[in-house]
């Protein structure tokens with residue numbers, strides 16, 4: 001077993017940062033239970049010492065007096081401390097009553113973004129969701145990346161088969177709507193994107209950024225183009241149109257793995273560069289030049305992220321990113337856009353013939369507006385109406401797991417009012433925030449240093465095959481359960497077993513289910529093996545470590561329980577505190593495909609059916625239309641939840657309305673003054689930041705702020721409240737994915753001392 005390094009009375013622990021997708025290795029120096037420092041781990045096999053300011057959150061969260069360690073239960077209208085037994089008994093009373101009276105759909109779940117970085121919700125969350133048996137499952141995915149999952153699912157057969165740009169080997173990187181220098185990569189796990197982008201330029205390559213803002217990433221690029229928000233799909237179609245029209249499309253060997261290539265010219269025909277130029281704000285010759293450069297580059301990749309997904313045509317844009325990677329022959333090619341191979345969660349089949357069932361969306365629909373299901377969940381824009389609309393299946397109880405939907409989801413004012421009407425709310429959360437302040441019970445998870453960590457979702461999006469496990473560094477406070485135990489306790493309560501159920505049998509059930517599934521899959525590395533022998537081989541591990549050990553060993557690099565003596569196990573990872581690098585991405589076609597045809601589906605009907613809507617938008621587009629609102633990523637901010645950490649909010653107010661100088665002058669706005677911004681959903685007042693770094697006609701407010709609500713117990717955040725941009729986001733979705741439209745929202749902007757215009 002690896003022993004942490006000790007220097008005098010200090011011990012250095014090596015851990016993966018749990019705060020974003022980059023998975024940086026950190027060296028955490030502890031003196032007893034005190035966190036002395038957090039630095040980059042120079043020996044980490046992936047990040048090599050890189051870290052960003054958010055990493056200091058490990059220490060600041062540890063020291064945060066507002067972070068909950070004991071449950072809170074509402075008594076006489078007040079949230080007061082209670083024992084864990086009392087808290088779970090209260091959950092049993094409240095949740096069971098709602099489910100008994102209203103049926104399974106009366107209980108809803110919202111899973112926030114940090115769930116994706118935590119083993120407890122990742123491994124045991126599905127057991128809770130299954131036990132609840134409700135259609136009302138919601139998550140941050142439908143205010144984020146769902147369009148990409150839908151397009152990847154329909155094209156390649158699995159929602160996590162997302163091609164990522166091979167940034168370390170590419171010569172030409174076209175980035176749309178992403179700011180990886182600030183977000184540090186998203187649907188692209190690659191620490192130190194600044195260094196990696198610089199390396200592209202140093203080896204003679206080119207980085208082109210298309211974004212309504214001259215973002216930090218755009219400043220590092222070879223060239224930047226402003227684009228009118230929401231028109232990325234038009235630009236991408238125009239690029240495809242140029243490739244096809246000028247005979248530049250050359251998918252090469254990919255052609256034998258793809259269906260419907262012959263449909264692409266017709267689908268792209270209406271979107272010539274000349275037709276889209278005014279709508280996009282990019283001149284037609286520039287569009288043609290970029291297309292020609294893409295085609296000419298030895299190795300090129302197109303990458304789109306949040307600006308391309310959180311908009312009206314998110315699925316179309318996500319699909320077209322990979323259509324371009326196909327047309328240029330760069331899909332699944334070194335230096336192009338490749339399918340990662342993770343040590344956990346993926347299979348490396350040889351892929352002869354049809355390999356999967358593909359994905360289906362719309363297997364059921366939301367009760368009130370009939371919005372289609374996607375990957376087992378419903379679009380979160382519909383949560384408020386599901387709570388407020390009477391009838392069978394009306395949501396009366398809400399379970400939030402590491403989420404703050406009252407800040408993070410559209411039409412936030414309506415959701416806030418709706419949540420007040422609920423009969424029961426239980427939140428697994430470390431703060432009394434804008435959402436959990438309404439809870440009847442809050443169950444805090446341990447801080448990150450007290451939890452085991454392995455990024456098994458994000459390694460599936462990494463540019464190298466990396467495995468890195470971090471054991472807990474400190475004990476949980478008092479009798480605080482581990483997060484996975486709390487999730488399983490909620491599952492047992494939802495299943496009607498009460499608050500004292502035996503969690504050991506639930507844990508057994510989870511691992512047995514996983515093993516049973518894997519041994520039954522043709523081509524799996526443990527196909528046909530005896531499940532009992534595998535369980536015995538995992539002993540004496542329990543909990544997430546047992547599941548993780550199983551998944552590692554059954555995975556593409558694992559020991560296959562004796563099948564490959566040199567293969568990976570959790571024991572081996574425990575001896576490798578800086579992680580294990582299993583190599584760069586490698587070509588995976590056709591084995592990666594899970595479509596029923598065993599081919600890449602280049603024109604899925606569910607996606608191309610949305611093209612007429614885009615064509616209509618193109619016909620209506622006016623370069624002199626409304627001012628439109630977009631969000632923006634910030635280096636020291638992570639959605640809504642890290643604003644109580646002094647190191648991350650100090651300095652000048654960063655929650656500003658950015659506006660171009662020409663617009664500011666026309667509207668009578670001054671830098672440092674205040675503006676009123678109104679949309680069809682609401683109105684807010686924000687400080688003005690005049691900057692030529694934003695496109696004329698576009699304004700930007702970062703999301704995740706607005707901590708000025710009464711009842712919060714977040715002292716630091718309350719002193720730096722900012723404004724909640726989601727008060728302005730309407731209930732509008734990208735149709736194929738149900739993802740919220742958070743960018744390109746029509747707004748009216750006036751000086752704060754004037755009457756706001758009606759939107």
Ligand code: SF4
Pocket residue numbers: 017018019020021022023024050051052053054055183184191
């Ligand atoms: S980039 Fe992400 S993973 Fe790396 S230190 Fe910052 S928050 Fe942590």
